[in-house]
Amino acid sequence: MKVFVTRKIPQVGLDLLAQAGHMVEVSELDRPLTRDELKQKVSGVEAILSQLTDKIDEEILDAAGKQLKVVANYAVGYDNINLKDAETRRVLITNTPDVLTDAVADQAFALMMAAARRIAESDRFARAGKYTGWQPFLLLGQDVFGKTLGIVGLGRIGSALAKRAAKGFSMRILYHDQKPNAELDAEIGSKNVEMDELLKTSDFISVHVPLLDSTRHLFSTKQFEMMKKTAVFVNTSRGPVVDEAALLEALKKGDIFGAGIDVWEFEPKLTAGLSELPNIVITPHTASATIEARNNMSKVAAENIIAALKGEVPPNLVKLV
Ligand code: DGY
Numbered sequence: 001m002k003v004f005v006t007r008k009i010p011q012v013g014l015d016l017l018a019q020a021g022h023m024v025e026v027s028e029l030d031r032p033l034t035r036d037e038l039k040q041k042v043s044g045v046e047a048i049l050s051q052l053t054d055k056i057d058e059e060i061l062d063a064a065g066k067q068l069k070v071v072a073n074y075a076v077g078y079d080n081i082n083l084k085d086a087e088t089r090r091v092l093i094t095n096t097p098d099v100l101t102d103a104v105a106d107q108a109f110a111l112m113m114a115a116a117r118r119i120a121e122s123d124r125f126a127r128a129g130k131y132t133g134w135q136p137f138l139l140l141g142q143d144v145f146g147k148t149l150g151i152v153g154l155g156r157i158g159s160a161l162a163k164r165a166a167k168g169f170s171m172r173i174l175y176h177d178q179k180p181n182a183e184l185d186a187e188i189g190s191k192n193v194e195m196d197e198l199l200k201t202s203d204f205i206s207v208h209v210p211l212l213d214s215t216r217h218l219f220s221t222k223q224f225e226m227m228k229k230t231a232v233f234v235n236t237s238r239g240p241v242v243d244e245a246a247l248l249e250a251l252k253k254g255d256i257f258g259a260g261i262d263v264w265e266f267e268p269k270l271t272a273g274l275s276e277l278p279n280i281v282i283t284p285h286t287a288s289a290t291i292e293a294r295n296n297m298s299k300v301a302a303e304n305i306i307a308a309l310k311g312e313v314p315p316n317l318v319k320l321v
Contacts, residue, residue: 001046001309006033006054009074013049013298020306022047039063046070047305052077058085070308072301075288076100076157077238078318079211087320094304094316097156099296100288105160107287108206108236111260112149114281115232116204117141118258121278142203142230142257144169150202151175152195152218153209153237154184161206162190174198199226204234211238219243224250231256236287239263244271251277262287 003017005026017024025041027033032053033041042048042064050056052075061068070092073081078095086093114120118141125131125139149165151158154177165171166188173190175181180192199205205227209215219233220243227233233256235242244265250256251274258279264270267285274280288294304314 002044003047003049003305004041004045005049006038006041007031007051009049009301010295010298012295013300013302016299016302017305020309022305022309035059042068046309047072049074049301049305050080051075052080055080056086057082058088061085061089061091070094070305070314072304072308072314074297074301076104077210079238081318083318083320092308092314093318093320094301094308094314095318096297096300096304097316099300100293101156101160103290103293104157104236104287105164106290107262107283108157108161108208108234108260109164111234111236111262111281111283112204112206112232113144115234115258115260115279116144118279120281142232144171144204146170147203148172148174148201150198150205152198152205152207153177154179154181154190154192155208157236158206158208159184161208163188165204166190171204174202196226199223200228202231203228204232206234207237207241209237209241211240215241217241217243219247221246221249224255227256229254229257233259234261235259236262239265239267244274247271247280248273248277251279 001022003022003024007027014024038060042060044065046067046069048071050071050073056071068091072094076095076097078093081093083093118139122139149171151162154175162173166173173188174193175190176195176198177192184190218241224246242265247259248271251259260281262283263285304316307314
């Protein structure tokens with residue numbers, strides 16, 4: 001059967017698809033396809049292997065045609081896909097959970113450390129030749145060890161971050177989630193609390209929620225004003241969960257100490273003014289960008305397609321609304 005891969009991914013998944021007897025076409029363009037290009041390329045295929053930059057909705061699904069069986073997203077997040085449109089057309093949607101959990105949790109921790117210890121700012125300072133010798137007050141940051149970490153959204157990645165922080169850095173873990181995790185609480189002493197309590201008492205706040213109507217701008221002026229002035233805020237989930245203009249103001253006014261963001265509200269554009277601030281560390285949506293994670297994402301996306309095209313339930317079927 002025909003599979004269209006919207007952008008080059010590691011070879012391992014492409015090999016699996018070919019070994020399973022499918023005809024695989026990979027976009028040759030090293031950029032997201034335009035709507036028209038995507039519509040043209042998906043026409044007549046049974047499976048689409050999509051990126052989070054591809055908006056998959058009724059227009060694309062209809063352009064593919066009635067034979068389309070599955071859209072396998074090369075990401076754990078799938079807010080780029082209209083699940084209702086897929087359900088109406090009986091198209092299965094899959095994602096790539098688990099295999100990128102550790103990579104993203106590592107990056108969230110790296111951003112916490114970098115913002116707290118002013119690593120990027122120190123690097124810029126050193127490279128600019130500004131270092132004139134050791135100084136008692138040079139680039140003072142915040143301790144990480146033993147502090148309180150507030151995790152908003154305790155799914156796979158939030159839990160993996162909690163374990164790193166509790167076990168490696170003796171941090172007290174608070175979290176806010178609809179579902180308390182009794183097993184994790186017993187293991188590391190974490191505690192599910194109301195959002196306001198988490199915001200007011202955490203030294204570090206890391207966000208791990210999916211992008212939904214209910215989580216859009218979950219963090220805005222009110223939330224930043226509730227945080228400690230010494231707090232460090234980290235987002236590796238989805239950009240629009242944070243009102244970036246409000247984050248800019250909070251960092252400028254000193255409502256919080258610093259921030260680390262891997263996802264931006266208007267990717268690939270960054271809100272004007274953010275990149276000039278010294279107290280924010282910015283990475284370009286690379287939290288899952290390890291060789292291991294990306295190879296495994298390729299494998300998992302392919303396995304989902306192979307199962308779906310055999311008429312089986314794919315391992316990572318996204319529950320439709
Ligand atoms: C995902 O998988 O949703 C990540 O954002 C990709 O890095």
